[in-house]
Amino acid sequence: MPEIKVKFYALLRSKVGRDEMTVTASRLKDVMNVLKRDLGPEAVKVISSCHVYINQDNVAFLKGERTSLKEGDVVHILPPTGGG
């Protein structure tokens, strides 16, 4: 199974207690399952309001959690942010 780097941003970092972790997964759904298993419920709640990108693509425009992953992919989990 491919090794995938998962990166956390903004408020999620303090909930998770780290900036990134590595998981082995072949679909985004597997990554989410690992996160559900390994992180606290608060972090999981925040993740459900996050944008998720694989490398530079928003998975909402790929196949959502069914999107496949390959070795070296980076999953970015980004809480709501604003600016302008």
Place this chain on the structure above:
Amino acid sequence: MATKYKGYMGNMLRVDLTSGKISEFDVTDKEREMFLGNKSLATKILMDNQRPGRDPLSEEAMLIFNTGPLVGSGAPCTSRFNVTAKSPLTGGIGTSNCGGNFGVNLKKCGYDAIVVTGKAEKPVYIDVTEGKAEIKDASHLWGKDTEQTQEALDPKSGKVVIGPAGENIVKYACIISQERAAGRCGLGAVMGSKNLKAIQAKGSMKVPVADPEGFKKAIQAWISVLKNHPITGDNLPKYGTAGLVNKVNIGNALPTGNYQKGHYEDGEMLSGETLAEKYLVKNMGCLSCPIRCGRVVEVDGKQVKGPEFETLGLFGSNMYNNDIPKINAWNRQMDLLGVDTISCGNTICFAMELNEKGMLKSDLKFGKFDNIAQTIDDIAYRRGLGNELAEGSRALAEKYGGKDFAINVKGLEIASYDPRSAVGLGLGYATANRGGCHLNAGYMMFMERIAPINVDPYSTSSKPGLTIFQQNTFEAVSASGCCLFTTYAIFPPIAFRIKPFGIAARIVSKVMGASGPVMNHFGKLLPWGAPIHVPIMIPHSLALAKLTGMKMSLGKFILAGERCFNIERLFNFREGVRGEFDTLPGRFLKEPMDPSKPKKTVVPLGKMLPVYYKVRGWAPDGTPGVRRLKKLGLSHFVSKG
């Protein structure tokens, strides 16, 4: 008071610096109903009183400082006043919004606006007190920076000042109030051209309220929406606008190497997270703001305003700089000199690429930073190459070439988002009246990459309609006197419970993408006449109704925004900034950001623009159509020519 509407002081000042004459005037209640205030009403005043084709730096040019009804009312985020004039940078409408303490204090003196014309023989400032104004000698202030100038004036007054850049007519000089800037369009140069160093205002009058109880309730509910919203209640206070750096960088839209790329390897080092963790002293806010998105950092042992997202992009990734302390120091320097950081950063990066391509030899190079502080100084004092950079990127391209990578629209350098990764924003940039401004553009970035449910950032479907809706809403919010960040609540907190990558969000997003023709008329689907408000999403219309006593509804509010957008467009047309200026730098139209997806990573502007014009009710060449103008009450401007 000459107006039946509350929220206004019902009086305006006219100051002619040539003759020294000071008089009072007022607009009509009909005009208040139609244009509300701030940039919108100011453009109407400009259209009515300044002859077409005037040089923006001439004596005859008008410079308008205007407020909106919500300014000083106690509603959240409503210290925003506006400065309007013909822009010396673009030749079209120049408007800029500022959160400093001037607008609130001007209203405390009993005035909604000051219109300045003429040119003083020697440096002056205007001193406004209750019901009175005087022109005073400012020789002792000339040459001082914006902080020294503010410190030398009455500490209890609200102020607007220029720095050396405004005095030296740098085409993108800004106007400063406290540590906030009316940054864009070179309005500081207009002030400088009049020998006007500052205006101060001190009074104690109160903004009248039509329905005090109803207004209090409306603003309490509004504050609670903002405080409980994940963006305005959580993210913006913690990370400021810099909180966007990582998201924009990952989304391939962070300008890198003069917008040659949209992703910077060291983006994390410029992020809001890094800023908060390593350099943030505290956050701060404009008057009456519960969001408090401003940053305070230390420069040379002093606590000063920190950089915004735009400055981190344009003085960071865009020149391959990953060092926040350097940006903090340059940001401080530009604030003191009175220089717009967006235009300045953009113009310097353009000169770096010109040098790289051998088109303009200089010491400016991507990745070289030891000469940036000197370059900023040279721009403000118009020395050497700085004198040329002070004219902006469009003028530089006219002299040295490189028009395709001079990153401006209508002469105004664009913000720190590459539109090839958010094509709706590209349409917005192209059509924005003041030029390359993400806010006047309608900030489609929000719908394309920030909101919980996004529309596909690479698809053109539904973009014209959504862009128009956003542009009109932003104009109305600005005209009311409120900060645009309050519009984040358009997606209320409950919308953030939807999983952005879940099936529901994906279905809604697909439906929005597939229903282009319907979405394009989205704005028209609103029940315009019905007296409804939707305060959980757009609280401004209800607050305005309670404050002013106007017959206001959500539909009328957005319609006022459309009127504002159109009158600015009419001003531009009158000044020769016509449909052919609705375009983007060649880089965004022809150079794919990702060569493996050439079609996907340029902005297909030609596909969106005709639909946009049609939905706006404009002719195929972009001329505002008489039928729509009639509906907006603006058709007489066309028959006048």
